Amino acid sequence: MKILLFLGATLLLAPNLSQAQAAPVPEKAAICSSCHGIDGNSVVAEYPSLAGQRALYLQRQLQAFRAAARSNNKEGRADPIMSNMAAMLSDADITELAQYYALQPRQQQPGAAADMAQTGQQLYQGGDLSRDIAACAACHGLDGKGMAAAGFPALLAQHPHYLVEQLQKFKHGERKDDYQGMMQDTSAKLTEQDMQALAAYISLLPVD
Numbered sequence: 640m641k642i643l644l645f646l647g648a649t650l651l652l653a654p655n656l657s658q659a660q661a662a663p664v665p666e667k668a669a670i671c672s673s674c675h676g677i678d679g680n681s682v683v684a685e686y687p688s689l690a691g692q693r694a695l696y697l698q699r700q701l702q703a704f705r706a707a708a709r710s711n712n713k714e715g716r717a718d719p720i721m722s723n724m725a726a727m728l729s730d731a732d733i734t735e736l737a738q739y740y741a742l743q744p745r746q747q748q749p750g751a752a753a754d755m756a757q758t759g760q761q762l763y764q765g766g767d768l769s770r771d772i773a774a775c776a777a778c779h780g781l782d783g784k785g786m787a788a789a790g791f792p793a794l795l796a797q798h799p800h801y802l803v804e805q806l807q808k809f810k811h812g813e814r815k816d817d818y819q820g821m822m823q824d825t826s827a828k829l830t831e832q833d834m835q836a837l838a839a840y841i842s843l844l845p846v847d
Contacts, residue, residue, distance in 0.1 A: 663739075664739065665732070665735045665736050667732050668736060668739060670724060671724075671736065675687070675688065675689050676688070678743045678744075679692070679743045680743070680745070680746040680796075681801075684799075685801060685804070686798075686801065687797055687798075688745065688746070688796050688797055689740035689743070690743035690744060690745045690796070691740075691745035691796065691846075692740060693741065693791070693792055694741035695737075695787065697736070698733055698734060699790055699816075700716065701725050701737065702715070702725075702733060703715040704721040704722045704724070704725035705725040705728060705733075708723060708726035709726065715816070716814065716815075744847075745795070745796040745846045746846065747796060747845075747846045748842060749798075753843065755835055755839040755840075756839045756840040758833075758836040759835075759840030762840075763775045763776055763840050763841065764781065772829070773821075775825075775837065778791045779792070779794050780793075782795070783795035789818075790818075791818075794841050795844040795845075795846060797841065797842070798842075799835075799838035799842045802841060803834045803838045806822075806826045806837070807826075807834065809822040809823050810823070810826040810827050810829065
């Protein structure tokens with residue numbers, strides 16, 4: 640019986656796996672691959688992995704980068720590298736890239752120190768009421784896969800260094816593309832140790 644259930648689950652998953660593997664590589668992905676990897680799995684700690692990310696989130700980020708380039712950083716999300724890259728993308732390019740990377744299988748990144756993960760788990764799953772810090776899981780899910788309908792991003796399979804860097808940017812107002820300022824508000828209450836602990840826990844979340 641267990642074997643039959645396993646085979647049934649495998650057959651249900653097979654179309655999704657083949658769809659990801661068979662997805663044509665967009666022409667513009669060649670530009671992205673030097674930092675994010677051709678399949679969206681970054682091997683450089685400073686750059687995020689795009690594989691398996693929510694398509695809506697990827698679209699919004701590329702649109703925000705492009706808006707910054709076209710408005711001289713008065714709108715959108717300013718970034719010295721990504722704004723220039725996104726400036727040349729059409730709406731069709733953005734949609735194609737977002738859908739392509741969303742279909743790519745995630746790869747587990749090297750995890751951070753496991754001894755910090757317990758503190759990170761508590762913050763991630765339950766927040767800290769004494770400091771009015773909301774649980775990360777409320778928007779990003781207990782499994783770290785985000786929320787597709789809301790466009791909240793997946794966090795799992797990211798480099799710990801990148802996660803900490805983004806929290807710092809939100810905290811210091813260098814990044815303001817979050818929904819209703821939620822990330823800026825939350826990160827402002829986090830210490831450096833909190834950020835390291837959260838990144839450690841998230842980096843240990845199973846990819847699938």
